[in-house]
Amino acid sequence: MRSLEADRGSTKSTWRRLAAVPAVPTHYEPHHDRFPIVVVVAGISLLPLLNPKGPANTAPVDFIMMAAIVVVGVWVGTTLTRVHVPYVLPAAGLALAGLIAALAGGSPMSGSIAIVQEVFLLAWCAAITSLCRTPRSLRTVVRGWCVSATAWAIFLIMVEMSGRTRLPGGTGGEGGRARLWFDHPNLAGNYFAVAIFIVLAARYPRHPVARHLSVIA
Incomplete structure (x- = not known):
């Protein structure tokens, strides 16, 4: 009997210790997304800055959009927020068609750049939809x-x-x-x-x- 009571006491103390451990957050808390929102709004606000062109047809706004994608990605990873990827099937179809055209055409480099652009825009859409929850x-x-x-x-x-x-x-x-x-x-x-x-x-x-x-x- 004493051994049973001792086991019960140890079990209760174990549950108390487990209950005292803070739970891992499964969603972001209010106002923890301020910086990602600021960067995404900056990317949207600077959309007209498509010139002058850089290497691989890049534009000044592309760097802001890339920064927003990275910031939202870090925010998603730290807050365990679910990622939403819209247009994934149409984008995959366009990327596959572009890959086939790039391999079959005479300018595979330009075709590869087009595929990278499609993936970049898909990541941009995913960043916006994942943030605006x-x-x-x-x-x-x-x-x-x-x-x-x-x-x-x-x-x-x-x-x-x-x-x-x-x-x-x-x-x-x-x-x-x-x-x-x-x-x-x-x-x-x-x-x-x-x-x-x-x-x-x-x-x-x-x-x-x-x-x-x-x-x-």
Whole structure:
């Protein structure tokens, strides 16, 4: 009997010690994602910086996006957050088609660069979707997009009013169409068109007058 009571006492003390051990966090705590959000918003805000070009068709914004991918990856690893990878099947199909074309074509190097670009964009999408897991983080990223696109639109209007269609490091306009640092005026138009939909969908700025002025800009 004494041995049984001793075993029970030791078992209870063992459970008490285990209960005192702090649990390993399985999700990030509020406000632990501030720095990743800042870096991702910076990458989204600087999307128009596609010129001047560097090696392998790289652009200045690519380095910010790469930094955001790394920061979000470290954040995911330390907080044990689940990774979401959207468009994985379409991206895999494009990468496979590009690989086949690169091997069969006469310029495998350019084909390999295209595959790397597809993987890079897929990682960028995964970083954004993995980070925007709460209403607060999604709201911050979307609002950063709205504000930055409006700022770029105002900047473009000021450039046009000054008559300086060719920007330092940019490529100027085509047929009177400005394009900031985008590769083509149509690409600039697509950027601002998507930004208009984002502003309307997010209803930001909150004030209707400011929101309408943002869309008009």
